[in-house]
Amino acid sequence: MVTRYILFDLDNTLYPRECGLFHLIEERIKEYLRIRLGLTHAESAALRHKYLRAYGFTLVGLMNHHGIYPEDYLTFVHEVDVEGVLGEDRGLARMMSRIPLKKVIVTNSTQRHAQRVICSLGVEPFFAHIFDIAFMDYIPKPNPASFHKVMNHLGVRGGECLMVDDHPPTLATARALGMTAVYVGRGEQVEADYQIEEIKGLEGVLMDLQLIGERGVAR
Ligand SMILES: [Mg+2]
Structure with a gap:
């Protein structure tokens, strides 16, 4: 099955936990x-x-x-100083621009918080949709019900999705649904298909999966 969508978690995934x-x-x-x-x-x-x-x-x-x-x-x-903590991440924006797959955010936070984060990082144009906790009827990841709601909305099966998250239980659900699971973080022995220390390692994963070429060209 061809990977069509990348599902991105938000907090501690698009930005490093260490930023606070x-x-x-x-x-x-x-x-x-x-x-x-x-x-x-x-x-x-x-x-x-x-x-x-x-x-x-x-x-x-x-x-x-x-x-x-x-x-x-x-x-x-979520009333926290997002803009004061997160600055523009041009490297992240460049990487996103080289990934020709559809990108969405799936977060247990709110639409407004997600908007603030991606606007602060300067990557908001790359995301087609934000699926927040209200969309998931307040049933958070890693509950499979939350994934099913998102997949139904997108009209995709698990095998067509790649999930990027820092929360191992969420990745376990993603894998059980047939998704390719990419763990972002420094945890050990996480059950995932790929493990990267920070989000910018994703490009290497996509090359390994032959979803993008060496120069970010769609295959
Ligand atoms: Mg997270």
Whole structure:
């Protein structure tokens, strides 16, 4: 089956974890738990840990056990200085311009946050679509339901997609659905078809798959 689409995760995938943006979001998540649920620092950290273990996503625990409205949570936790942290990444834009496959973003965050990130990086023209957590009915990756919604919308099967993500469980789902899985990060022994330390390694993966030629020419 021919690869037609590249599905990109957003946070810690299009930009490196080390830049600290996602850390700011994590701080906002803990602040949300303190303010909305009246928890102490220690309690908010413990509750977040518990929901991450149980559901893989803090929001799901908050919706299931506290009746939290997802948009209230999502708006609050993404109020961080994206533009102050992320600058234009011309190298990334050049790489994207050399990849002739269709590109979309699949993120457990919001449309607005994704827009801010890709605009700050200067890569927004390259993405045909942003599939956010609202589109996925607040059922986050790695739940296969989220992938099915995206694939149905695009009219593609798993074998026609390549998924790029920093979250190993998401890549496991992607592989189970027949996608080619590319892990971005420094974790060890991740179950993926390819492992790259940063997003700019993707071009080498696509050459290896013969999806682009040495000079980025479509084959
Ligand atoms: Mg991520």
